[in-house]
Every structure is written in C-alpha cells, then in structure tokens.
Amino acid sequence: MEDMLRVGVIASTHGVKGEVKVFPTTDDAARFKQLKEVLLDTGKERLPLTIEHVKFFKNMVILKFKGYDSINDIEKYKSKDLLIFRENAVELGPDEYFITDLIGLEVMTDQGETLGVMKDVLETGANDVYVVELESGKELLVPAIGECILDVNLEERTMKIHLLEGLLEL
Template sequence: MEKWFNVGKIVNTQGIKGEVRVISKTDFPEKRYKAGNVLYLFMPNASKPIELTVKSHRTHKNFNLLTFEGFTNINEVEKFRDGILKVPETQLDTLEEDEFYYHEIIGCLVATVQGEEIGKVTEILSPGANDVWVVKGKGGKEQLIPYIHDVVKKVDVKEKVILIEPMEGLLS
C-alpha cells in the first residue's frame, strides 16, 4: 500500500482564472510546486485522488498560489476547496546530509547531550533563515529549538532521537 505525504491544503480560490490558495505543509515548496510536477488531490468524500499537474506557482502573503493544467477558471477549481494535496512516497527525493523531511523530525524525542529529556517535536515552523522545532515537554510546556549546528548536535531519524546542546537562555 502506497504511503502519501501532505504537501498542502487548498483553502480558497484566487481571482477568476483557476488559481487556488494553498497553505503549504511541504518541506520543499520550490520543488513540489514547480511547473510540470504532479500532485494528488484528496477530497474529503472522494474514493480516489485527483491527479493534477502544476501549471504555475507564485507566492502571495502567506499563501502559495497554484494553477493546474486543464483548469482555467474559478468554476473548475472551486470544488477543490478543502482538498489536501499529497505526493506518494516514490516522489520523495534523497536528501543531502543534515537535511530531513518534516515527517522524519516530527515525533522525535529531544534530549540534551547531558541526557536531560526535553520532549517531543510536535511541529516545525519556517520563519526565515532556519527552521524552528516546537518541542512539547511532559507538562505541556513548549520549547522552541532552532535547527542550527550550534544547537542541534545529532539527529537520528531511525531511532527518533535528537540531541541538542542548548545555548544559554534557550530553555525556559
């Protein structure tokens, strides 16, 4: 059975020429939304996904705006609202050393190099220069861990363990 990975959610249309607004959930939007790339749309009540080929991509505010080949007006894409765009596992590329997919990091246990358990990664934020991992501890308290070499010392996605060396003041 094929494994699928979320790329984004279509939340609305944009204009009248068949463009849709997507809240992105992908690690590599520049790859996933490239013209000619194939995405699969999963609708809440549909039995099988709709195969869509990206025609164009641009960003506007916090959204990725996409058009798909064969869909040229708002009436054809309105029905895609609330659909989830996904890719099959076979479309995942091999990554460079120190690069990871979000699904590999989320759920990992984070501990200091001294052995103090911090919590599990629940979410990944991409505010700018580097990703920030949201780590939820035992008491429900969240810590924000920047994914930079000065802090993150070891990532083992097979064992689902991340070791960090916190800078002064990082953990509250």
C-alpha cells in the same frame, strides 16, 4: 514515516477557467514546475490530478488541472491539501529533514536527560525553531542550528540536542 508529503494547500480559485491559487508548503515553490501529478486530499478520498500548467504570483502558485475547466469544477476543493508520494519529493541535503519526519521524535540532551517530544517546527527567516513539548507540559523552543541540534536519528526516532545556556530558563 509518512508515505505522502503535503506540497501545498488550495487557497482559492483564480479566474473562471478552473485555475486555483495554491499556498506552497514546500521550501521551493518552483518544484511545481517539475511535478506532473499531485493527489488532492478531499478528506474522504485522494484524487489524482494531472497538472496542466503552472504560474507564479507573489507568494502563491497558480495551477490548472487537466479536466477541471471552470470555477464550478474546482471551487469545492478550497482549503484542501495537495500531496505527493515521498519518492517524488525533492532530494534532501545533509542535515535536512522533512518536518513530518521530525514530529514525534523523542528529544534528549547531550547529557542523556530526556526532555520531551518534538511537537512542531516554526519556520522563521533565519533558521527553523523546534518546538519541544517537555514532560512538564511546557514548551521549549530550540533553534535548529548546528550548535544545538547534535544528532537526528529517524530510525530510532530520537534527537540529541545541546541546551545553550539560559535556553531552558526562558
């Protein structure tokens, strides 16, 4: 499992005093209010940044980091990820998982047939949809609902699903 989880991506600067607009990649953008520090992944290194203040605007989070007081200090970090350590992540409820933990799971049916590997998770309005890359190379879209997802075992890196009628034919 990954030690670090992405909580957002710096989309652009906001004003000239070092604030940035962040696209949240977490289900609950309000969690930024509780965060004191994030790690900025520059691609070459991970810089610890202390959050000075948080605001919200439409679907974005506006952050100000301590020590970054002008647009020139921060604009080079556009499109960079903001990470947190797993121990600072939100508490998950039953049958909730971090997407990064699901990617790569071996997916099999309740009949014991191996289908393929979990490739991606599409976040839709009603429920998530799991993208399974079949052994044939094609993709199978599985709704992340209780009727379909029977068991997720992160230790064994497996997921057992029930294929609803007609799902594989699509």
